[in-house]
Amino acid sequence: xxxxxxxxxxxxxxxxxxxxxxxxxxxxxxxxxxxxxxxxxxxxxxxxxxxxxxxxxxxxxxxxxxxxxxxxxxxxxxxxxxxxxxxxxxxxxxxxxxxxxxxxxxxxxxxxxxxxxxxxxxxxxxxxxxxxxxxxxxxxxxxxxxxxxxxxxxx
Numbered sequence: 001x002x003x004x005x006x007x008x009x010x011x012x013x014x015x016x017x018x019x020x021x022x023x024x025x026x027x028x029x030x031x032x033x034x035x036x037x038x039x040x041x042x043x044x045x046x047x048x049x050x051x052x053x054x055x056x057x058x059x060x061x062x063x064x065x066x067x068x069x070x071x072x073x074x075x076x077x078x079x080x081x082x083x084x085x086x087x088x089x090x091x092x093x094x095x096x097x098x099x100x101x102x103x104x105x106x107x108x109x110x111x112x113x114x115x116x117x118x119x120x121x122x123x124x125x126x127x128x129x130x131x132x133x134x135x136x137x138x139x140x141x142x143x144x145x146x147x148x149x150x151x152x153x154x155x
Contacts, residue, residue: 016151052144
């Protein structure tokens with residue numbers, strides 16, 4: 001999936017993905033129903049990637065707990081890499097929030113022999129992100145709206 005770099009602020013780099021974009025990963029493929037912006041945290045030790053959805057779909061915030069995302073030089077331009085560690089923090093469109101896929105994380109930590117430091121970092125990140133999402137602390141406080149508006153602007 002390709003996105004457009006919209007800019008950066010104190011939270012990190014914001015990448016926009018317009019409605020109608022085809023997404024694919026092993027086991028799933030879909031076309032996005034709404035515009036989204038993804039925040040890649042500015043601090044290199046952050047174990048998450050957050051996606052904010054425009055109104056009109058089931059979730060407004062979806063945070064993947066990952067290894068720290070890294071920008072790399074790709075053959076067609078910059079590429080972001082991170083390993084998804086299954087845990088997700090979600091804010092539904094109705095405003096409620098929850099942690100998803102704890103069962104997958106537990107299964108995969110055994111199957112793939114996650115080192116103890118990876119398990120600890122993922123759990124700590126999940127707890128911190130969930131607390132921030134639930135408390136509506138930045139960047140989960142509506143900060144993404146300006147970036148969604150920027151993505152929606154023509155040209």
